[in-house]
Amino acid sequence: MTASTAHTTSKTKTTAPLQRRISIAPMLDWTDRYCRYFLRLISQHSLLYTEMITTGAILHGDTDYHLAFDEAEHPVALQLGGSDPSALAACAKIAAQYGYDEINLNCGCPSDRVQKGRFGACLMKEPALVAQCIAAMKDAVELPVTLKHRIGVDNQTSHAELEDFVGCTRNAGCDAFIVHARNALLQGLSPKDNRNIPPLIYDAVYQLKRSFPESEFIINGGIDSIEQIQNHLEHVDGVMLGREAYHNPYLLAEMDALFYGQTEQVSTRLEILESFLPFAEQALAGGARLHHLSRHILGLFHGQPGARKFRRLISEKAHQDNAGIEVLLEAMALMSNYCRATSAAQNNERPPAPTPVKG
Numbered sequence: 174m175t176a177s178t179a180h181t182t183s184k185t186k187t188t189a190p191l192q193r194r195i196s197i198a199p200m201l202d203w204t205d206r207y208c209r210y211f212l213r214l215i216s217q218h219s220l221l222y223t224e225m226i227t228t229g230a231i232l233h234g235d236t237d238y239h240l241a242f243d244e245a246e247h248p249v250a251l252q253l254g255g256s257d258p259s260a261l262a263a264c265a266k267i268a269a270q271y272g273y274d275e276i277n278l279n280c281g282c283p284s285d286r287v288q289k290g291r292f293g294a295c296l297m298k299e300p301a302l303v304a305q306c307i308a309a310m311k312d313a314v315e316l317p318v319t320l321k322h323r324i325g326v327d328n329q330t331s332h333a334e335l336e337d338f339v340g341c342t343r344n345a346g347c348d349a350f351i352v353h354a355r356n357a358l359l360q361g362l363s364p365k366d367n368r369n370i371p372p373l374i375y376d377a378v379y380q381l382k383r384s385f386p387e388s389e390f391i392i393n394g395g396i397d398s399i400e401q402i403q404n405h406l407e408h409v410d411g412v413m414l415g416r417e418a419y420h421n422p423y424l425l426a427e428m429d430a431l432f433y434g435q436t437e438q439v440s441t442r443l444e445i446l447e448s449f450l451p452f453a454e455q456a457l458a459g460g461a462r463l464h465h466l467s468r469h470i471l472g473l474f475h476g477q478p479g480a481r482k483f484r485r486l487i488s489e490k491a492h493q494d495n496a497g498i499e500v501l502l503e504a505m506a507l508m509s510n511y512c513r514a515t516s517a518a519q520n521n522e523r524p525p526a527p528t529p530v531k532g
């Protein structure tokens with residue numbers, strides 16, 4: 174059995190309407206199925222996105238490798254990269270059979286490779302083509318079809334152009350707009366710089382919501398605290414978190430209670446780690462390498478005593494040949510000790526005072 178078939182493939186989709194108040198961004202090489210399973214242990218309700226998967230990879234590659242996912246990941250959205258309406262429609266159909274809850278089209282990636290394929294952020298210059306893509310996918314499946322885009326490309330700073338893009342694709346049936354609140358510069362900046370250098374203009378997204386009040390807008394870019402999320406939710410329908418959710422995943426533990434009204438007690442970091450073990454064992458038995466799984470959990474103890482040792486232990490040992498579940502067990506034992514010590518300190522428990530020596 175290969176890693177791709179190690180987990181149960183879901184063939185059923187969530188029936189309740191999708192809630193997009195909190196979602197986790199598509200991140201190439203990061204939000205793979207292992208990462209998503211782990212994040213789902215922390216938040217039951219946040220909407221998870223796959224990495225961008227191109228239509229070519231789905232139609233001509235190992236479809237199951239790209240699309241299989243664990244039933245526990247629901248609700249989960251597939252992000253597609255492409256610009257050929259019929260190829261996108263074919264992929265949307267396949268994705269629906271796999272049980273995805275939403276299809277999202279990438280109109281925000283600025284990489285050279287993606288531009289050469291005429292998709293990603295450069296599609297913002299072709300609203301009519303994007304509208305055709307949306308219409309073709311909507312015709313093909315019953316699922317919600319959404320867009321993830323920027324507020325503009327290159328020196329396009331006019332809000333009217335952004336509104337044209339949204340208006341045109343909304344008329345074609347786009348169900349929600351996820352807006353990374355900065356421009357994409359198509360020349361001269363790496364994808365990484367394109368996530369940091371162009372300034373964030375949240376007002377542009379708020380303005381979209383005011384202009385199209387019936388449509389759903391999710392804001393994205395540089396959001397890293399509960400307070401910021403709460404502020405954005407005063408203006409838009411949802412918030413998408415990217416890097417912060419990856420580097421500090423336990424931030425998600427508060428989301429279900431705060432934004433989905435869940436009253437159950439949240440799991441501790443250690444409980445989450447413990448719940449990840451059976452999944453990890455199953456994936457390892459299916460042929461996965463430990464570091465493919467463990468790289469996604471390095472941030473679990475972010476900001477906690479012992480976090481650095483936790484990261485170091487896993488990073489050093491998970492790469493070794495035949496590294497297995499014992500590495501995670503060792504990391505768990507390490508962090509149990511830290512947690513015990515921390516709660517002892519918090520409770521003001523101290524070692525017994527030394528007995529005075531009689532002279």
Ligand SMILES: Cc1cc2nc3c(=O)[nH]c(=O)nc-3n(C[C@H](O)[C@H](O)[C@H](O)COP(=O)(O)O)c2cc1C
Nearest residue numbers: 198199200201224225279353394395396414415416
């Ligand atoms: C490693 C990495 C890979 C990314 N891959 C994708 C991708 O496949 N599709 C996409 O639409 N955006 C991708 N992005 C952009 C994120 O989805 C998000 O828009 C961006 O990081 C801004 O959000 P943040 O500031 O909360 O991280 C990626 C970001 C990172 C850090």
